[in-house]
Amino acid sequence: MGAEHLPTSEFDIEELEQSMTSSDPADAPEMVQLLASDGTLREDVQYGPYAAHLDGEALRGLYRDMFLVRRFDQEAVALQRQGQLVMWPPLLGQEAAQIGSGTALQANDYVFPTYREHGVALTRGLELSALLKLFRGVSSGGWDPREKNFHLYTLVLAAQTLHAVGYAMGLQRDGEDGVSVAYFGDGASSEGDVHESMVFAASNQSPVVFFCQNNHWAISVPTEVQSRIPLSNRASGYGFPGIRVDGNDVVAVHAVTRWALEHARSGLGPVLIEAFTYRMSAHTTADDPTKYRLSAEEDAWRDKDPLKRLERYLRSSNTADDSFFEEVTVQGDEMAAKVRAEVLAMTGPEMVQSFNNVYADPHPLVAEELAWHLEYEAGFADADEAGESN
Amino acid sequence: MANMTIAKAITAGLRETMKNNPKTMLMGEDIGALGGVYRVTEGLQAEFGKTRVVDTPLAESGIIGTAIGLAFRGYRPVCEIQFDGFVFPGFNQITTQLAKIHARSSGDLSAPVVIRIPYGGGIGSIEHHSESPEALFAHTAGLRIITPSNPHDAYWMIQQAVESNDPVIVFEPKRRYWLKGEVDTESPGQDAFSAKVVREGTDATIVAYGPLVPVALAAAQAAEEDGNSVEVIDLRSISPIDFDTITTSVHKTGHLIVTHEAPTFGGVGGEIAARISERAFLSLEAPVLRVGGFHMPYPVAKVEEHYLPDIDRLLEALDRSLAY
Numbered sequence: 001m002g003a004e005h006l007p008t009s010e011f012d013i014e015e016l017e018q019s020m021t022s023s024d025p026a027d028a029p030e031m032v033q034l035l036a037s038d039g040t041l042r043e044d045v046q047y048g049p050y051a052a053h054l055d056g057e058a059l060r061g062l063y064r065d066m067f068l069v070r071r072f073d074q075e076a077v078a079l080q081r082q083g084q085l086v087m088w089p090p091l092l093g094q095e096a097a098q099i100g101s102g103t104a105l106q107a108n109d110y111v112f113p114t115y116r117e118h119g120v121a122l123t124r125g126l127e128l129s130a131l132l133k134l135f136r137g138v139s140s141g142g143w144d145p146r147e148k149n150f151h152l153y154t155l156v157l158a159a160q161t162l163h164a165v166g167y168a169m170g171l172q173r174d175g176e177d178g179v180s181v182a183y184f185g186d187g188a189s190s191e192g193d194v195h196e197s198m199v200f201a202a203s204n205q206s207p208v209v210f211f212c213q214n215n216h217w218a219i220s221v222p223t224e225v226q227s228r229i230p231l232s233n234r235a236s237g238y239g240f241p242g243i244r245v246d247g248n249d250v251v252a253v254h255a256v257t258r259w260a261l262e263h264a265r266s267g268l269g270p271v272l273i274e275a276f277t278y279r280m281s282a283h284t285t286a287d288d289p290t291k292y293r294l295s296a297e298e299d300a301w302r303d304k305d306p307l308k309r310l311e312r313y314l315r316s317s318n319t320a321d322d323s324f325f326e327e328v329t330v331q332g333d334e335m336a337a338k339v340r341a342e343v344l345a346m347t348g349p350e351m352v353q354s355f356n357n358v359y360a361d362p363h364p365l366v367a368e369e370l371a372w373h374l375e376y377e378a379g380f381a382d383a384d385e386a387g388e389s390n
Numbered sequence: 391m392a393n394m395t396i397a398k399a400i401t402a403g404l405r406e407t408m409k410n411n412p413k414t415m416l417m418g419e420d421i422g423a424l425g426g427v428y429r430v431t432e433g434l435q436a437e438f439g440k441t442r443v444v445d446t447p448l449a450e451s452g453i454i455g456t457a458i459g460l461a462f463r464g465y466r467p468v469c470e471i472q473f474d475g476f477v478f479p480g481f482n483q484i485t486t487q488l489a490k491i492h493a494r495s496s497g498d499l500s501a502p503v504v505i506r507i508p509y510g511g512g513i514g515s516i517e518h519h520s521e522s523p524e525a526l527f528a529h530t531a532g533l534r535i536i537t538p539s540n541p542h543d544a545y546w547m548i549q550q551a552v553e554s555n556d557p558v559i560v561f562e563p564k565r566r567y568w569l570k571g572e573v574d575t576e577s578p579g580q581d582a583f584s585a586k587v588v589r590e591g592t593d594a595t596i597v598a599y600g601p602l603v604p605v606a607l608a609a610a611q612a613a614e615e616d617g618n619s620v621e622v623i624d625l626r627s628i629s630p631i632d633f634d635t636i637t638t639s640v641h642k643t644g645h646l647i648v649t650h651e652a653p654t655f656g657g658v659g660g661e662i663a664a665r666i667s668e669r670a671f672l673s674l675e676a677p678v679l680r681v682g683g684f685h686m687p688y689p690v691a692k693v694e695e696h697y698l699p700d701i702d703r704l705l706e707a708l709d710r711s712l713a714y
Contacts, residue, residue: 139496141494141496145498156487165459166457169460193483357493357495360492363556
């Protein structure tokens with residue numbers, strides 16, 4: 001290997017693009033797309049039938065969900081900028097990947113998200129403000145995962161992919177027809193746990209769908225540093241189907257996910273879906289994309305905006321008109337105002353609550369330290385009282 | 391009463407819990423047809439089937455991580471890690487996920503996963519096969535850690551570990567796997583998370599656990615021949631530690647020695663020394679002494695006898711303590 005192939009500390013976008021285009025095009029998987037960027041619907045023999053049930057109302061529903069979660073995301077970013085949230089991982093650009101896949105799930109399917117699946121949370125019927133408890137620093141969770149079959153956000157990359165497979169193994173043993181869905185990103189795909197989860201899933205033929213949102217950037221590092229081949233191609237190495245879908249095409253994502261869920265549900269084992277999309281915003285509000293990528297790249301992806309694409313179709317097919325889009329806008333503003341009010345009302349827990357639930361059964365060390373803490377705090381209360389009486 | 395080895399007592403304990411709870415399942419590498427490298431799960435796959443005794447892919451993080459997912463569905467997975475030094479690929483799942491999910495979910499979720507780890511040296515093996523990493527896990531809130539030293543405890547503690555609603559790591563003293571003893575299969579005697587005075591004495595207390603309990607008992611016997619009465623406590627539970635039992639003993643004896651195979655620095659012995667100096671400062675007639683491993687990777691088998699705490703090192707510490 002020559003020195004020119006050694007990685008450098010900074011990524012040259014042109015070089016990366018060249019390295020991508022110079023790979024054998026025969027290796028590139030077909031990208032499933034049903035809704036073209038010009039807003040026209042395409043025929044697809046395999047996946048088309050899985051979108052056939054989407055009537056006008058359903059399509060408007062997909063648009064509404066994407067719009068609402070984008071509006072929610074905007075509000076969360078604003079709350080962070082105003083110091084009301086510690087930080088926030090925006091989903092801007094990934095609405096179709098999340099709404100498309102989330103709406104394909106049944107109630108008894110179980111979602112193991114990473115920390116950016118705000119859109120999937122919306123499709124599960126989660127109260128969106130609950131997602132903000134973690135980022136406001138008032139809870140490490142924020143909701144009961146069992147209520148909507150939506151697990152807590154997992155910040156340790158890829159750890160949840162194994163939990164998803166274990167859960168799927170449980171579904172198998174229980175004879176239930178639910179499917180476990182593991183969400184992760186292109187950066188997390190490098191983690192060993194993703195590999196192990198796919199080995200375990202294939203080994204057990206477990207009902208699990210791996211949903212990888214390839215948003216092209218793991219904080220500041222591009223996908224090419226994680227994988228030299230398209231991520232969906234990896235599935236064949238484990239012995240199950242891998243599908244690359246246009247992650248900005250909500251109809252295609254929905255159809256492909258329905259197919260994958262049916263595949264897993266019928267006992268045929270796991271599926272990997274790579275939703276090819278783009279994170280338009282920062283990884284979190286703590287980083288600055290202008291330091292690691294070119295605005296030209298963002299501009300190119302802006303043209304593929306998932307909401308604009310569906311809006312074009314809804315208008316051209318007379319499925320929705322101005323009044324619908326106005327109605328959705330009003331609904332978004334109301335939702336955002338409600339979320340804002342709820343966040344501002346969220347106060348931190350009392351410290352004593354942190355002693356709860358360290359263990360499920362009574363634990364003498366926790367009890368001892370809690371007793372010490374209470375006594376210590378009570379000392380201040382006594383001092384205050386003494387001070388007041390003086 | 392039945393007479394059996396520690397290894398077979400664990401097998402019998404696992405069989406009981408498999409029979410009593412249909413949600414109990416075993417997972418690990420080579421635990422099926424082979425019965426595990428130490429044969430602890432021997433015969434269980436034939437008895438309970440492949441869906442309850444699972445030969446997993448060779449991946450420790452995978453074993454722990456999938457066990458967590460199974461626990462979310464109400465299963466009680468018992469994971470076998472083949473050797474102490476091989477637990478580290480699963481360390482992330484144990485410390486960042488398993489230990490914390492109950493707290494992170496405000497009590498909504500539990501992960502009552504049991505992890506069995508054969509640990510410790512003295513079997514003349516090669517590297518990564520003789521380590522004592524218990525302190526690395528004891529430092530993590532949310533985990534419980536126990537270690538039996540005799541067949542009776544082994545039989546009951548594995549069952550109590552499965553019954554616990556918290557994740558439990560069972561460190562099994564592999565050089566004692568073939569130690570035989572009586573097992574009362576009718577009565578456990580006491581809770582897994584408590585210590586036990588296994589020999590009464592008045593002049594000094596030795597706290598030991600797992601593989602070193604027989605060493606501590608032999609040292610106490612030797613001390614008695616020198617005219618010193620030594621109390622021996624089998625710690626049994628490393629997290630939580632039963633400080634009440636140790637404190638009571640130290641109030642009586644005034645001298646405390648803690649011994650374990652793991653390196654002394656940053657070990658469980660230091661925690662016991664510090665707590666007991668807080669709890670029984672005025673009863674102590676000497677500093678609490680520790681007898682443990684050195685600050686080095688576990689040495690090669692040809693010199694391990696110089697590394698492992700033995701009777702002589704315990705007696706030397708006893709002499710130092712009593713000389714104050």
